[in-house]
Amino acid sequence: MTAVLHVAAVPFDDAAEVQAAKAGDRAAFRALFERHQRAVFGYCMVAARRDRDRALDLVQETFSRAFRALHMLAEPERFRQWLFTIAANICRTGAAQEERHDRVLQALQFEQIADDERPTLLEAAERKERIATVRRILAHVADERLREIVQLKYGDPEHTTRQIAEKLSVPHGTVTVKLMRFRAAIRRELCRALASEGAAS
Amino acid sequence: MTCAILTPERIDHLLRGTVRAADGRVLLDHLSSPCESCLDLLSGPAGDAIVARLGGDGLTAPEADRIFSAAAPAVVPTRARRPRIQRWVASIALAAAGVAIVVSFLPKWHGFDREDTRLKGTPAHPAPEARLIMLAGKPLAPESVRLLQRGEKLGPREVLLVRIRISAPAFVYLVGIGESGPGLVLWPDKAEREPRPAGEFELARAGDALSIDPRALGRAPQIALIASPRPLEPAVLSRLPRGREQVAAALPDCGVDVFDVELQSP
Numbered sequence: 001m002t003a004v005l006h007v008a009a010v011p012f013d014d015a016a017e018v019q020a021a022k023a024g025d026r027a028a029f030r031a032l033f034e035r036h037q038r039a040v041f042g043y044c045m046v047a048a049r050r051d052r053d054r055a056l057d058l059v060q061e062t063f064s065r066a067f068r069a070l071h072m073l074a075e076p077e078r079f080r081q082w083l084f085t086i087a088a089n090i091c092r093t094g095a096a097q098e099e100r101h102d103r104v105l106q107a108l109q110f111e112q113i114a115d116d117e118r119p120t121l122l123e124a125a126e127r128k129e130r131i132a133t134v135r136r137i138l139a140h141v142a143d144e145r146l147r148e149i150v151q152l153k154y155g156d157p158e159h160t161t162r163q164i165a166e167k168l169s170v171p172h173g174t175v176t177v178k179l180m181r182f183r184a185a186i187r188r189e190l191c192r193a194l195a196s197e198g199a200a201s
Numbered sequence: 202m203t204c205a206i207l208t209p210e211r212i213d214h215l216l217r218g219t220v221r222a223a224d225g226r227v228l229l230d231h232l233s234s235p236c237e238s239c240l241d242l243l244s245g246p247a248g249d250a251i252v253a254r255l256g257g258d259g260l261t262a263p264e265a266d267r268i269f270s271a272a273a274p275a276v277v278p279t280r281a282r283r284p285r286i287q288r289w290v291a292s293i294a295l296a297a298a299g300v301a302i303v304v305s306f307l308p309k310w311h312g313f314d315r316e317d318t319r320l321k322g323t324p325a326h327p328a329p330e331a332r333l334i335m336l337a338g339k340p341l342a343p344e345s346v347r348l349l350q351r352g353e354k355l356g357p358r359e360v361l362l363v364r365i366r367i368s369a370p371a372f373v374y375l376v377g378i379g380e381s382g383p384g385l386v387l388w389p390d391k392a393e394r395e396p397r398p399a400g401e402f403e404l405a406r407a408g409d410a411l412s413i414d415p416r417a418l419g420r421a422p423q424i425a426l427i428a429s430p431r432p433l434e435p436a437v438l439s440r441l442p443r444g445r446e447q448v449a450a451a452l453p454d455c456g457v458d459v460f461d462v463e464l465q466s467p
Contacts, residue, residue, distance in 0.1 A: 013346075027400075029273045035405055037265060042255030050218050055256075056264060063272035111252065142235035184243035187251050191207065191243075192232035194215040198225030 018076035021067075033063060036080060040087050043108055047091035049101075062087040084112045104193040106133050111186045127156060137182075137189040145170075146178045146185075153179060204238035206231040212242075216254045262395035329369035329399070331428035331456030336362040338412075354465040360412040361424070363388075363404045367456060370396040371428035375404065376438050378459075379419035383439040387413060387424070392432060415462040422464075428456035 014035070020028035041059050048054035066086050073082055088109045092102060110133055134154045138147050152159040152167065161179065165172040211228060214220040220228070232239070242248070260268070337359040338346035346362065349355065365373060375388035388404055388411070404411040415422040425441060425448050427433065433452075441448050445459035 026273065030269060031402075033269045033272070034265075034402060037268070038256060038259045038405075039252050041260055042252045045256045056260075056268065059260070060268045060271050063268065067272050108252070108255075140233060140235055142237070181240055181244060184240040184248055187243040187248045188207075188232060188236075188239050190251065191212060191215050191239075192229065194218075195220065195225045195228035195232055198215065198218075198220035199222055199229045200225070 013077055014079035015076040018070065018073060018079050022071055022076075029067060032079065036083055037063070039112060040083065043084070043087055043105070043112070044091060046108060047087075047105055058087070058091055061090050065090070080112065084109050101197065103133075103136070104190065104197065107137070107186060107190040107193050110134075111183065111190060130154060131156065133189075137185050140188065140192070141182075141185050143178075143181070145174075146181055149175055149178045150182050153182075204231075204236055204242060207236070207239045207242060209242070212251070213254070216251065217257070258391065262398075328454055329367050329371045329428045329430065329456040331368075331371070331373075331426050331458045332366040333424065333426045333458045333460045334364040334366065334401075335424070335460055335462075336364065338362060351460065352463060354463045355415070356465050357467040360414050361462070362412055363424070364401060365404065365426060366401045367397065367399055367428045369399050369428075369430075371399075371430060371456065372432050373397050374427040374429065374433060374438055376425045376427065376441055377413070377415065377418045378423040378425055378441060378443050380421045380443075381419065384425070384441045385418065386435050386438050396430070416464065422462045424460045424462060426456075426458045426460075427452060430454060 014032060017028045017031045017035075021032060037059065040062055041055060044055040044058035044062070045052070048058060062083065066083050069086075073079065075082075088105060092105055106129070110130070131154065134150060138150060141147055141150075148168065149164055152164045153161070159167065161175045162172060164170075165175045168175075206227065211220070211224060214224065215228070243251075335349040336346050337349040337355050339356075339358050339360070345359075349361070355361065363375060365375075367373065372393060373388070374386065377385040377387050379385075413424070415424065423443055425445075427438070427441075427448070429452065431454075433455075437452075442451060445457060448459055449455075449457040
């Protein structure tokens with residue numbers, strides 16, 4: 001019955017805490033840390049291949065860099081996405097990763113930031129990488145409408161959900177529901193990447 | 202609709218890195234072709250919990266303290282903390298509630314120590330004070346989150362988000378109590394090894410607010426918060442009576458708050 005109670009999660013808006021932390025409020029730093037440490041730790045555990053000590057180092061490095069650079073974060077409401085970008089950079093450049101393992105991390109990072117409705121300002125290389133990740137996920141999705149919506153959402157240029165609804169002449173609710181379904185597809189891709197590791201072990 | 206290949210048990214093995222090679226190959230083969238049943242499963246609670254479960258039990262309290270201390274001090278200027286009330290305002294804004302809502306809540310804040318909100322306990326070892334702050338919002342719509350005052354109705358499509366304040370370190374439990382039947386432990390998922398430090402925090406999993414649909418508890422649902430100086434057994438929690446006074450009487454050394462959820466008709 002517990003599962004019935006825990007319905008779809010509601011993402012936090014970090015903006016207020018980020019602004020307070022920028023002003024030097026230690027409690028705000030702590031709030032940001034508490035809110036995101038578990039997800040960052042999960043990501044780092046995967047990156048470190050379940051080596052807990054290594055994962056702890058990665059978590060510490062992620063938060064240290066994020067807190068040091070917080071004053072440079074132009075969009076406080078995007079703290080979570082930014083934090084995971086930092087975690088990904090640390091985890092993926094720490095050691096030469098196998099391509100298979102790298103795909104696990106890409107899927108996992110994408111799963112964390114897929115909720116963001118606003119277009120992102122990505123470097124060309126990052127955009128290319130994300131489009132490749134999206135293509136890989138869509139290769140295992142049969143729903144044509146979902147594919148169409150996702151390609152508009154994460155393609156180049158990116159579209160907002162309202163723009164997509166207008167362009168495809170579908171209700172806005174249809175777009176948001178399909179994107180929630182895509183998030184499940186990202187998780188499926190994560191499972192596929194983990195299964196690929198398991199099959200090879 | 203359930204998938205015969207990607208089962209919750211196999212997901213668990215994948216997340217723990219304990220999948221056997223043969224199972225891994227079966228899963229890989231299946232996951233390389235489209236399957237709507239997999240998406241059904243991963244759209245639900247099993248999917249929401251994926252990232253949280255990657256880290257097993259997560260950081261221990263000492264690990265979290267150590268990492269935070271190492272990450273934060275170098276960047277935090279020495280500066281007096283903002284007054285308590287301002288920190289509260291920031292916390293509410295964090296949940297995307299509007300300024301008007303915060304202003305309307307201020308009298309409640311000042312009333313925290315009034316007699317009618319004091320908790321029972323022995324004078325020598327007073328129970329930690331515990332306070333539930335309920336927010337209501339629509340799933341996946343952070344802009345819809347609002348403070349839910351006691352007596353205010355929860356909309357048909359809204360769920361509850363929970364913020365907790367405790368005055369002393371304590372083991373924190375959240376229990377759903379319906380009109381009939383046993384209490385349901387909503388939090389924590391697993392027994393916590395360390396007490397929570399005093400202060401305010403929201404119940405979250407993997408960076409998302411944990412949302413609760415109280416309709417699953419049946420008619421006249423109540424949400425009880427218990428802040429205990431010692432770990433409590435689930436069996437004790439599932440036998441809790443209804444009502445704040447009754448719960449406080451059953452757990453005299455604990456801080457207790459109970460929120461009666463008023464449901465708006467669909």
